[in-house]
Amino acid sequence: MDCINAKFVSQKISKTRWRPVSSASLHQPDIFATGSWDNEDNKVSIWSIGEHGVSNMDDEFEGDPQLLCEYKHNGDVLDLQFLDQERIVTASSTGAVTVFRHHQNSQTLSVAQLWDRAHHYPSDDAPCTGLVCNSPEIVTVGEDGRVILFRADHKGVLRTIENADSSTIHAVTFLRTTEVLTVNSIGQLKLWDFRQQGNEPSQILSLTGDRVPLHCVDRHPNQQHIVATGGQDGMLCIWDVRQGNVPLSLMEAHSAESKALFLQQFVGSPLSSIKHRPSVHMFRGWLFVALGKLYEFFSTILFTG
Amino acid sequence: MEEVDVEPITTLIPGIDFTQKHLGFVWGPGDILVYETKHKASGTASGGQGCPFVHVVRKDEDIYSPILRKLFNESHHIFVGLQKIKEEVPNKNKKPQFVSISKNYRSVIRACMEELQQVAVSTRDAALATQYGNQVSILLAVELIWNLCEVLFIEAAPAGALQLHLLDWVRLHKADVDEKAREVLQSESPAEHSAFWDVAISYVLQGRTDEARQVLVKQATLQPAARAMFKLLDSLLMKMPIYNPGGTQTLTEFDVKWRHWHEECDRCLQDNSFASNRHLEAICKILVGDEDTLLEYKGLLGTWYHFLVTRLLYSHPTVKPTELYYYAQSSMDMFLDTRSAPEPLDSILLAAFEFDLHQVIKDCSIALNNWWFVAHLTDLLDHCKLLQSHNLHFGSNLREFLLLEYASGLFTHHSLWQLAVDYFDHCPEFGRVYLELQVERVPLDTERKALKVLRICEQRQMAEQVRSICKIMAKRALRNDRLGSALSWSIRAKDAAFATLISERFLQDYCARGTFSDLDLIDNLGSAMLLSDRLTFLGQYREFHKLYGEKRFNEAATLLLSLMTAKIAPRSFWMTLLTDALPLLEQKQVIFSADQTYELMHCLEELTAGQAVPNNDRPMQEEDVESTRIELLRLALARNLAQAIVKEGTVEA
Numbered sequence: 041m042d043c044i045n046a047k048f049v050s051q052k053i054s055k056t057r058w059r060p061v062s063s064a065s066l067h068q069p070d071i072f073a074t075g076s077w078d079n080e081d082n083k084v085s086i087w088s089i090g091e092h093g094v095s096n097m098d099d100e101f102e103g104d105p106q107l108l109c110e111y112k113h114n115g116d117v118l119d120l121q122f123l124d125q126e127r128i129v130t131a132s133s134t135g136a137v138t139v140f141r142h143h144q145n146s147q148t149l150s151v152a153q154l155w156d157r158a159h160h161y162p163s164d165d166a167p168c169t170g171l172v173c174n175s176p177e178i179v180t181v182g183e184d185g186r187v188i189l190f191r192a193d194h195k196g197v198l199r200t201i202e203n204a205d206s207s208t209i210h211a212v213t214f215l216r217t218t219e220v221l222t223v224n225s226i227g228q229l230k231l232w233d234f235r236q237q238g239n240e241p242s243q244i245l246s247l248t249g250d251r252v253p254l255h256c257v258d259r260h261p262n263q264q265h266i267v268a269t270g271g272q273d274g275m276l277c278i279w280d281v282r283q284g285n286v287p288l289s290l291m292e293a294h295s296a297e298s299k300a301l302f303l304q305q306f307v308g309s310p311l312s313s314i315k316h317r318p319s320v321h322m323f324r325g326w327l328f329v330a331l332g333k334l335y336e337f338f339s340t341i342l343f344t345g
Numbered sequence: 346m347e348e349v350d351v352e353p354i355t356t357l358i359p360g361i362d363f364t365q366k367h368l369g370f371v372w373g374p375g376d377i378l379v380y381e382t383k384h385k386a387s388g389t390a391s392g393g394q395g396c397p398f399v400h401v402v403r404k405d406e407d408i409y410s411p412i413l414r415k416l417f418n419e420s421h422h423i424f425v426g427l428q429k430i431k432e433e434v435p436n437k438n439k440k441p442q443f444v445s446i447s448k449n450y451r452s453v454i455r456a457c458m459e460e461l462q463q464v465a466v467s468t469r470d471a472a473l474a475t476q477y478g479n480q481v482s483i484l485l486a487v488e489l490i491w492n493l494c495e496v497l498f499i500e501a502a503p504a505g506a507l508q509l510h511l512l513d514w515v516r517l518h519k520a521d522v523d524e525k526a527r528e529v530l531q532s533e534s535p536a537e538h539s540a541f542w543d544v545a546i547s548y549v550l551q552g553r554t555d556e557a558r559q560v561l562v563k564q565a566t567l568q569p570a571a572r573a574m575f576k577l578l579d580s581l582l583m584k585m586p587i588y589n590p591g592g593t594q595t596l597t598e599f600d601v602k603w604r605h606w607h608e609e610c611d612r613c614l615q616d617n618s619f620a621s622n623r624h625l626e627a628i629c630k631i632l633v634g635d636e637d638t639l640l641e642y643k644g645l646l647g648t649w650y651h652f653l654v655t656r657l658l659y660s661h662p663t664v665k666p667t668e669l670y671y672y673a674q675s676s677m678d679m680f681l682d683t684r685s686a687p688e689p690l691d692s693i694l695l696a697a698f699e700f701d702l703h704q705v706i707k708d709c710s711i712a713l714n715n716w717w718f719v720a721h722l723t724d725l726l727d728h729c730k731l732l733q734s735h736n737l738h739f740g741s742n743l744r745e746f747l748l749l750e751y752a753s754g755l756f757t758h759h760s761l762w763q764l765a766v767d768y769f770d771h772c773p774e775f776g777r778v779y780l781e782l783q784v785e786r787v788p789l790d791t792e793r794k795a796l797k798v799l800r801i802c803e804q805r806q807m808a809e810q811v812r813s814i815c816k817i818m819a820k821r822a823l824r825n826d827r828l829g830s831a832l833s834w835s836i837r838a839k840d841a842a843f844a845t846l847i848s849e850r851f852l853q854d855y856c857a858r859g860t861f862s863d864l865d866l867i868d869n870l871g872s873a874m875l876l877s878d879r880l881t882f883l884g885q886y887r888e889f890h891k892l893y894g895e896k897r898f899n900e901a902a903t904l905l906l907s908l909m910t911a912k913i914a915p916r917s918f919w920m921t922l923l924t925d926a927l928p929l930l931e932q933k934q935v936i937f938s939a940d941q942t943y944e945l946m947h948c949l950e951e952l953t954a955g956q957a958v959p960n961n962d963r964p965m966q967e968e969d970v971e972s973t974r975i976e977l978l979r980l981a982l983a984r985n986l987a988q989a990i991v992k993e994g995t996v997e998a
Contacts, residue, residue, distance in 0.1 A: 048418065048419075050411040050412070050415065051760075078794065079760050080759045116790070116793075116794075118793065133790055161825035161826075163825075167790070167791040167792070169792070169793070183792055184825070205829070206830065206865060208792055225792075226829065226833055226865075226866060228869065230865075244865060251870075253833075
């Protein structure tokens with residue numbers, strides 16, 4: 041990227057997500073949502089860059105992002121996903137899962153659905169730490185070790201896997217439409233199949249030896265059995281879920297400090313061999329955004345074994 | 346104790362009648378907790394209904410303003426950059442860097458000011474608009490003071506250049522001249538505009554001779570009769586010498602030239618060349634530096650420091666820094682009404698002209714409700730080596746004291762606390778101690794926040810705080826029955842005692858329920874098992890169960906025995922272990938060898954030896970169960986021993 045635009049928004053942002061563009065459209069996404077955290081009043085906001093509806097063929101956007109609308113959010117926004125073009129789901133530190141609707145005509149946000157205390161302890165609130173959407177289904181995970189399945193228009197909970205984990209589950213991703221993968225703070229990946237009854241995972245993978253907490257997980261856009269996880273010590277692991285306990289490759293994403301990686305999917309071009317400051321890694325079509333900062337970066341990654 | 350220079354402001358607490366009851370209070374890091382006590386102000390204590398609330402009184406509201414947040418964030422960035430400037434380069438060469446940093450700070454202030462101004466104008470809420478307006482005026486004053494400090498202290502311009510810088514300073518802070526000029530010039534007939542002469546004279550007062558000349562030309566065309574006069578004035582303005590610091594002309598040469606010009610202007614005045622046009626005469630008088638004329642235009646000057654700079658420009662352009670104070674004091678006296686007390690801003694500026702840094706800082710600290718300005722300014726001045734190490738009563742120097750105060754205030758903020766960490770890092774004496782105390786008090790609502798705080802502590806090797814935070818999280822997890830989470834936290838803290846506690850809980854759960862909970866955790870302890878003995882035992886015990894489940898009885902037996910003989914298992918658990926051995930003893934094949942059986946018997950004896958005296962407190966039933974179990978064990982052991990001896994004694998044919 042030749043130019044990096046920075047805009048000061050007076051709040052700590054925890055997540056940003058591009059609004060998904062329909063597959064027929066050739067445009068780059070121009071609307072994104074942000075969720076804030078660690079402020080006295082947290083908000084969910086929708087921003088737009090470039091002219092609304094008009095895209096630049098050069099993919100260059102000039103000017104600051106414009107705030108379209110925002111809505112107060114109870115608790116920190118720990119995760120945020122677009123359910124579809126109009127709806128956003130957020131995971132809150134109070135344990136609530138909220139579905140917001142973005143009304144394009146009036147540029148306002150409103151709460152479409154709220155599952156309060158979806159994640160909870162017997163006598164306290166438990167933060168909901170991650171969620172993933174596959175419209176109309178939403179799967180959320182939390183510090184209480186539960187995995188919950190919702191349906192967007194359904195008032196109640198579709199399925200709860202109680203005590204899925206004895207430690208905090210940090211992130212979740214869909215492998216197939218009925219299978220999800222979760223990562224937790226003792227370094228395990230667990231595969232859950234919703235078709236099966238019971239509260240046992242169908243598979244557990246972990247790095248033998250070190251019990252490094254895993255903070256984020258994402259699936260390869262094209263190959264369903266390949267996932268990548270980011271750990272607290274800055275290590276990036278690529279796993280093949282069919283193959284078992286040993287990850288396919290390990291990479292040190294951040295040598296100096298242990299910071300968590302945030303993974304985002306991106307369909308892009310393969311690599312060149314220039315290595316810049318290691319904040320973002322382009323790996324086989326994935327764009328990893330480290331530390332919440334977006335830089336451009338290419339690197340060669342070798343697959344071992 | 347320093348004496349208080351200003352009257353303290355009284356804040357009324359709603360709901361508490363201070364005339365009736367005494368108020369109690371407690372200091373916090375950035376605020377005060379105030380509550381009503383039972384003690385009556387006079388007479389006996391009354392039992393009447395009191396105010397049940399505890400009030401939080403906060404002096405500094407600015408850190409909660411979303412626009413000012415930009416100020417704090419950006420200045421934090423600049424501050425950190427400043428600290429990183431290398432020490433090896435001698436101070437002289439660092440001056441341009443310091444000046445540019447000072448300019449950075451000022452541009453941040455200006456940016457915030459503009460944003461605030463925009464919001465103040467556009468908001469419909471009157472109270473909010475006033476509040477924003479107040480903040481804008483405070484920022485204006487702050488920037489004015491900072492700019493002056495930059496000119497006098499950081500730039501430290503010598504005579505000659507000093508005047509130029511002061512002129513820039515004044516021009517920057519009197520922006521309405523350009524507005525007025527634009528208005529006049531864009532009108533249909535500028536020369537006949539009512540504000541025309543105001544604009545022309547304002548330009549002259551600011552030393553902007555070129556612009557003044559351009560404006561006067563317009564008037565000249567209107568009055569062809571007075572053309573000669575205009576031309577004369579024009580030439581005077583053109584010839585006015587301006588010192589060029591980078592040029593070859595020395596100060597003395599400039600001074601000589603200037604005096605010539607000054608005499609020329611004076612001659613024109615004496616000749617009555619401008620007598621017919623009072624405006625032009627006024628301008629010439631200004632050029633000569635006539636103070637009375639200058640005072641006539643008080644309205645256009647606006648402030649005493651503008652008067653000062655103009656006066657210096659036209660009477661002592663080669664003023665030396667040390668002479669400034671005298672002129673400043675006299676200008677202030679001449680300009681202001683001596684009966685009213687000087688405003689805080691005026692006394693601060695005067696102190697700056699006096700080069701009394703400490704007075705400036707002290708006055709600013711009192712006048713402003715936020716430590717932001719004084720902390721950053723003092724830090725910058727300290728880097729320029731301008732502050733003598735003025736030791737305060739509590740050991741640290743002025744810079745550190747102010748930075749600590751500012752950062753402590755920041756720490757109370759919901760999300761700005763992260764900035765404060767960097768400030769503490771750069772306070773060599775007390776920074777670490779302050780940080781250690783503050784970081785433990787950050788509210789930890791979510792694991793994510795706890796991890797952020799932990800990272801800060803781990804980066805600075807604050808082991809004590811790491812342990813403390815992990816313990817808080819572990820305790821919370823334990824309270825919510827999240828044993829796995831709790832164990833995870835205690836392993837991170839390397840807290841052996843807590844790990845032992847949690848392992849006990851696991852074992853108790855097992856005894857109660859017969860199965861392990863959280864197998865996924867216990868199975869994957871890995872090297873963390875060695876943290877605590879109890880944890881190791883837990884891991885091994887689980888291992889035993891796994892082996893048993895896989896029907897690897899021999900290995901299971903050996904493991905079980907080693908748990909007792911190697912004293913890894915706690916005594917209290919031995920009974921359970923022996924009971925677990927029962928099924929192995931009862932197997933058809935001999936699993937425990939003779940030696941092993943002897944060991945087991947020995948363990949059983951050790952266990953029962955201590956229980957020789959029957960305990961009268963325990964109910965009879967329990968005693969029965971207990972003794973039956975021991976009987977069974979003894980029987981099983983004896984039988985196993987018999988079989989083992991036979992088996993080992995048999996020679997395989």
